[in-house]
Structures are given as structure tokens and as C-alpha cells.
Amino acid sequence: MNSNLNKDFELNNKGTSNAGDTRSLARHRWYFYKEGFSPALVNKAIEESDISENDIVLDPFNGSGTVTLTAAMRGINSLGFEVNPFTSFLSQVKATNFTEKNFRKVSDLIMMNSEKGGISHLENYSTFTENNHRGKNKWLFNKDVLQAFAGGYNNLGHSNKSSKLAKLALVSAIMKNSNAKKDGKCLRYKNNWENLNYDKTSFLESLQDNLNIIEQDLENKVETKPIIKTGDSRKLVKKLDFKFKLCITSPPYLNTFDYTDIYRPELFLSGFINSSEELRSLRYKTVRSHVQVNWNKPKINDFGIHFNEVFKKISDKKDLLMHKNIPDMISAYFEDMQAIFMDLKQKADKGASLWFVVSTSAYANEHIPVDLILADIATKVGWKLKEIGVLREILKRKTRFSPDIDKLRESVIILNN
Numbered sequence: 001m002n003s004n005l006n007k008d009f010e011l012n013n014k015g016t017s018n019a020g021d022t023r024s025l026a027r028h029r030w031y032f033y034k035e036g037f038s039p040a041l042v043n044k045a046i047e048e049s050d051i052s053e054n055d056i057v058l059d060p061f062n063g064s065g066t067v068t069l070t071a072a073m074r075g076i077n078s079l080g081f082e083v084n085p086f087t088s089f090l091s092q093v094k095a096t097n098f099t100e101k102n103f104r105k106v107s108d109l110i111m112m113n114s115e116k117g118g119i120s121h122l123e124n125y126s127t128f129t130e131n132n133h134r135g136k137n138k139w140l141f142n143k144d145v146l147q148a149f150a151g152g153y154n155n156l157g158h159s160n161k162s163s164k165l166a167k168l169a170l171v172s173a174i175m176k177n178s179n180a181k182k183d184g185k186c187l188r189y190k191n192n193w194e195n196l197n198y199d200k201t202s203f204l205e206s207l208q209d210n211l212n213i214i215e216q217d218l219e220n221k222v223e224t225k226p227i228i229k230t231g232d233s234r235k236l237v238k239k240l241d242f243k244f245k246l247c248i249t250s251p252p253y254l255n256t257f258d259y260t261d262i263y264r265p266e267l268f269l270s271g272f273i274n275s276s277e278e279l280r281s282l283r284y285k286t287v288r289s290h291v292q293v294n295w296n297k298p299k300i301n302d303f304g305i306h307f308n309e310v311f312k313k314i315s316d317k318k319d320l321l322m323h324k325n326i327p328d329m330i331s332a333y334f335e336d337m338q339a340i341f342m343d344l345k346q347k348a349d350k351g352a353s354l355w356f357v358v359s360t361s362a363y364a365n366e367h368i369p370v371d372l373i374l375a376d377i378a379t380k381v382g383w384k385l386k387e388i389g390v391l392r393e394i395l396k397r398k399t400r401f402s403p404d405i406d407k408l409r410e411s412v413i414i415l416n417n
């Protein structure tokens with residue numbers, strides 16, 4: 001075990017590696033993003049670094065924008081990269097100031113138009129609504145709900161700032177009225193979903209709730225507007241034309257979770273993706289942490305002692321693999337992470353720090369100490385390891401493939417330049 005693994009880390013068991021507290025925080029609460037971490041973690045990293053007025057905080061896996069919003073509300077410059085256009089949009093909207101007058105105008109308009117209803121191109125498409133022709137027996141949205149959404153959405157006028165805010169409120173409202181909910185790696189139909197009877201009325205109530213919350217939060221202004229770019233950070237970090245002082249981030253975990261799949265409804269509803277081909281090409285831009293597409297084969301297969309030990313055991317147990325490409329995915333993941341650590345090192349200011357939040361994982365009944373492996377990789381490319389702070393132990397459902405593993409660990413690897 002690595003002596004830098006700090007189980008007494010001061011943030012251990014303080015809830016900072018999950019997004020629970022964002023449900024009640026101004027602006028963060030405009031859309032609950034289950035996979036996010038807490039602004040408290042970002043605040044801690046900011047307080048421990050000596051950031052001055054001209055410095056920039058970077059997050060190359062910005063997700064819902066917890067880093068950029070937290071920094072922005074404190075008046076600190078920040079830059080986020082995010083490959084998923086819906087989550088990138090979400091982070092931009094949350095970090096924009098709106099005037100109350102414009103907001104009221106647009107919110108009255110969408111309430112009125114949602115009340116009237118409209119036609120959505122997603123009606124009868126795939127599993128979006130009940131579709132008798134294709135014999136689908138489960139659907140994400142009752143037609144009433146999708147039509148009320150479409151009434152508001154089709155009349156947004158997509159150009160001005162307030163219409164983006166209204167679009168977010170609409171997507172949030174329809175997702176609250178979906179027959180399925182996010183459950184780990186997949187969308188799962190809610191218990192008794194056929195009898196939940198979501199309809200226009202329940203949609204309009206959710207929309208009104210969202211608009212009320214947004215209105216309450218508008219006075220919590222963003223002090224410094226962040227820059228947020230939509231794209232693949234494996235390309236974007238290389239192009240940075242400044243050095244950062246603090247990077248705080250949480251990449252996809254090595255858990256076969258595909259963000260483009262779990263956020264598929266939002267991607268289609270908000271018009272960022274319009275076909276399965278577009279979705280597929282977005283998938284290819286994501287970090288190789290899942291098996292949904294046929295990635296390029298990894299070229300590197302040696303990431304230090306912690307990796308080599310566990311990788312051999314997993315590769316030898318083919319029968320216990322949930323998918324034949326898991327070994328390649330594991331190597332490819334660490335290859336991507338190595339490239340990111342190298343690129344970040346090039347762009348780090350003297351004395352800069354990097355906070356990297358990850359979870360361990362399990363395949364073929366082997367626990368993969370992802371935090372220790374990443375610390376090995378980062379130090380190999382020149383970062384100095386300060387510590388690996390344990391954030392929490394996660395209880396894990398035992399599975400057929402890993403029957404003995406019931407715990408994973410979430411940690412923050414803290415590195416200095």
C-alpha cells in the first residue's frame with residue numbers, strides 16, 4: 001500500500017466527493033447533476049493554493065461546471081472543458097448573469113407556450129414516446145408531457161441569454177416528468193411507471209417550480225464570467241496559451257459509465273444531438289472509460305507496479321469479465337490519463353497544484369487501485385505527489401463478476417508542479 005494514501009484526510013467522509021449539497025445551493029441547484037462533486041471541495045482547493053487576481057483555475061472535465069461556477073462566484077478567473085454539449089451548456093447557463101426583467105418576460109412566454117403545447121420531432125422517435133408502430137412497450141415521456149415541453153421549446157427564440165435559461169428550465173422540467181430515472185450506469189424505469197401518469201399539468205408544475213427557484217437565485221451574481229469550451233480535453237489542454245495555477249478536476253471513472261448514454265435524453269431534447277450517428281461520433285470523443293464503441297487499441301501496457309500486478313490478474317480471468325474489451329478499456333483509460341497528466345504538466349505554472357478526484361474500480365473480482373496507479377503515472381511524468389486524500393469509502397453492490405468486492409474508495413490525488 002502506498003504511504004501517501006491518507007485515510008485521515010480532513011475531507012474524509014465530509015460529503016465533498018458527491019453533489020448532494022448542490023441541491024440547495026444557489027445556481028448549482030438549477031439542474032441536479034448526480035455525477036458532480038461538491039463546491040466545498042473546490043473551495044478547499046482554492047483556499048490551499050495561493051491564487052492571485054490574474055491566476056486561472058482550470059477544469060478539463062468540467063461536467064456541470066462545479067469548478068467554474070464556484071470560482072466565478074468568488075470572482076476568480078476560470079476555464080472549463082467539457083465534451084458533452086448538454087453539460088457544457090448547463091455549466092455556461094449557471095454561470096451567466098441575467099436581468100430579472102428579461103427573465104420574467106421569457107418565463108411568462110414559455111409558461112404560456114407550454115400551456116398551449118406543440119409538436120416535437122421526438123414524438124414516435126426511438127423510445128422517446130409510446131410508439132405503436134415499433135411495438136415498443138416502454139417509453140421515456142408520455143405524449144402530453146413531450147407536447148407541453150415542445151410548446152415552450154419551439155417558441156424559445158434560441159438567440160438571447162434568457163432563452164438559454166428558459167431552455168434549461170424546460171429540459172429540467174421534462175426530465176422530472178420522465179418515466180425513467182438515472183440509476184448508476186443506466187436509465188431505469190421508475191417503479192410502477194405506467195401509473196405515475198405524468199401529464200401536462202405535472203410538467204407545468206415542475207416548470208413553474210424551476211422558474212421560481214431560478215428567479216430566487218438571480219441576485220446571487222457571478223462575479224467573473226468563466227470561459228467554457230465544448231470539446232475533447234485531450235486536444236484542448238495542448239492548445240492552452242497560458243499557464244494555470246490550480247487545476248481541480250474529476251475525470252470519468254474507470255467504471256464503464258458512458259455519459260453520452262445516460263444524458264442521451266437531454267442531448268436530444270436540447271437539440272445538441274439529432275441522430276444516433278451524431279451520438280456515436282460524440283462517444284468517440286470521450287475518455288476511453290467505457291465499452292460502447294470500438295476504440296483504438298491502447299499502445300501502452302505498463303503503468304507501474306500497482307497497475308501491472310492487477311492487470312495481469314484481470315487479463316487471466318477472462319471468464320469473469322462482463323465484456324471482452326474490458327482489459328483494453330483499462331489500458332486505454334490509463335493511456336488517456338497519462339496523456340492528460342503530461343499535457344497538464346506542460347501548462348502548469350511554477351508551484352501550480354492539481355487536485356484529481358477519482359474512484360477505484362473492480363473487474364473480474366479484482367480491486368483496481370486507480371488512485372495509486374494514477375499517482376504512479378503522474379509522478380512518472382514529472383508531477384510531485386503531495387498526498388492521496390481519501391474522501392470516502394463507497395459501498396458497492398456485489399456482482400456476479402466481482403462477488404467479493406463490496407467497497408470502493410474515492411480519493412483526491414494532490415500533486416504539485
Ligand SMILES: C[S@@+](CC[C@H](N)C(=O)[O-])C[C@H]1O[C@@H](n2cnc3c(N)ncnc32)[C@H](O)[C@@H]1O
Nearest residue numbers: 036037061063064065066083232233252286287
Ligand atoms: C466526473 S464528471 C465531472 C463532474 C464535475 N466535476 C461536476 O462537478 O459536474 C466527468 C466529465 O468528463 C466528461 N468527459 C468525458 N470525456 C471527456 C473528454 N475527452 N474531454 C472533456 N470532457 C470529457 C464527461 O462528459 C463528464 O461530464
